[in-house]
Amino acid sequence: MSIWSYANPRKFLDTTEPWVPRLMWLSAAVLAVGLVWGFFFTPEAERFGSSVKIIYLHVPSALMAINAWLMMLVASLIWLVRRHHVSALAARAAAPIGMVMTLIALVTGAIWGQPMWGTWWAWDPRLTSFLILFLFYLGYIALWAAIPDPDSAADLTSVLCLVGSVFAILSRYAVNFWNQGLHQGASLSLDAQENVADVFWLPLLVCMAGFVLLFVALVLLRTGTEIRARRITALRARARRAEPVRA
Numbered sequence: 447m448s449i450w451s452y453a454n455p456r457k458f459l460d461t462t463e464p465w466v467p468r469l470m471w472l473s474a475a476v477l478a479v480g481l482v483w484g485f486f487f488t489p490e491a492e493r494f495g496s497s498v499k500i501i502y503l504h505v506p507s508a509l510m511a512i513n514a515w516l517m518m519l520v521a522s523l524i525w526l527v528r529r530h531h532v533s534a535l536a537a538r539a540a541a542p543i544g545m546v547m548t549l550i551a552l553v554t555g556a557i558w559g560q561p562m563w564g565t566w567w568a569w570d571p572r573l574t575s576f577l578i579l580f581l582f583y584l585g586y587i588a589l590w591a592a593i594p595d596p597d598s599a600a601d602l603t604s605v606l607c608l609v610g611s612v613f614a615i616l617s618r619y620a621v622n623f624w625n626q627g628l629h630q631g632a633s634l635s636l637d638a639q640e641n642v643a644d645v646f647w648l649p650l651l652v653c654m655a656g657f658v659l660l661f662v663a664l665v666l667l668r669t670g671t672e673i674r675a676r677r678i679t680a681l682r683a684r685a686r687r688a689e690p691v692r693a
Contacts, residue, residue, distance in 0.1 A: 453530035455673045462666045469663035473656050480652030488645055500558045501650060506657035508551035508576070514544030514661065515579065515607070515614040518586075522604035532669070534600035535676065537607065538590055539668035543661060545583035552580060575613050582610035596676060 452458050484502035521537035524530055555573065556566045567573070586606055593599035 450528070450530070453528070453532050455532055455677070458532050459670055459673060463670060466663055466667050466670070469659055469666070473659035473663055476652060476659060477656030480649050480656050484646070484649035484653060488649060497558060497561050498646065500554050501646065502653045504551055504554035504558060505650060506654045507547045507554065509654060510657050510661050511544055511548035511551050511576075511579065512614050514540050514547060515583070515610060517665075518544065518607050519611045519614070522607040525600055526604050531676070532673065534604070535672040536665065536669045537603070539672050540665050541583055541586050541590070543664050543668070545580065545587065547661070548576065548580040548583055552576060579610065579613045582606070582613060586610065
């Protein structure tokens with residue numbers, strides 16, 4: 447079966463609806479295990495004390511903030527090339543989730559930064575690129591809301607998504623692009639010497655898995671909601687056209 451068959455809204459709903467509650471429960475269970483493990487059963491770090499435990503919220507939310515935008519980019523490209531409405535609606539559905547993830551990452555980063563750096567915020571290149579990504583999320587959501595025609599809105603937001611992807615990539619690879627600044631290096635790396643210690647690394651992986659599952663569940667749920675909302679709008683417009691003109 448071709449993956450493009452899921453561009454049919456009915457088939458998409460029939461396939462994904464049974465999985466949403468399962469993914470919700472699974473993500474809740476995985477997150478509970480990861481957060482309890484990380485916050486209550488890991489030691490304090492030698493350099494950072496108990497504040498290191500903020501990574502169990504900060505790192506997964508930052509990861510999903512970036513990857514949510516990249517998912518929106520793929521969905522937007524599919525819309526521009528193949529004009530599949532489900533892909534455009536999936537991108538729209540992911541935007542508020544990615545914005546919240548970005549906000550969580552910014553807030554937890556500030557909570558980490560105040561005791562570590564002595565300031566809640568610094569115009570570090572890595573932090574600034576993440577703030578700009580948050581503003582792109584806001585602009586993307588606002589643009590969808592501002593344009594009444596859904597196809598025109600999908601076109602313009604897809605272009606905005608292409609532009610914003612530059613900052614998503616900068617946010618993802620800023621640790622490699624800039625060696626200067628307050629922000630520390632990557633918590634996870636292919637280089638084992640750059641990873642956090644295993645006692646922190648293993649629960650962090652569990653938390654990241656929980657955030658991924660939660661993101662997928664929320665995107666599927668919100669995409670289904672967007673499909674139904676668009677269908678209701680189309681039915682109302684059809685009903686208005688069918689109304690007899692009164693003398």
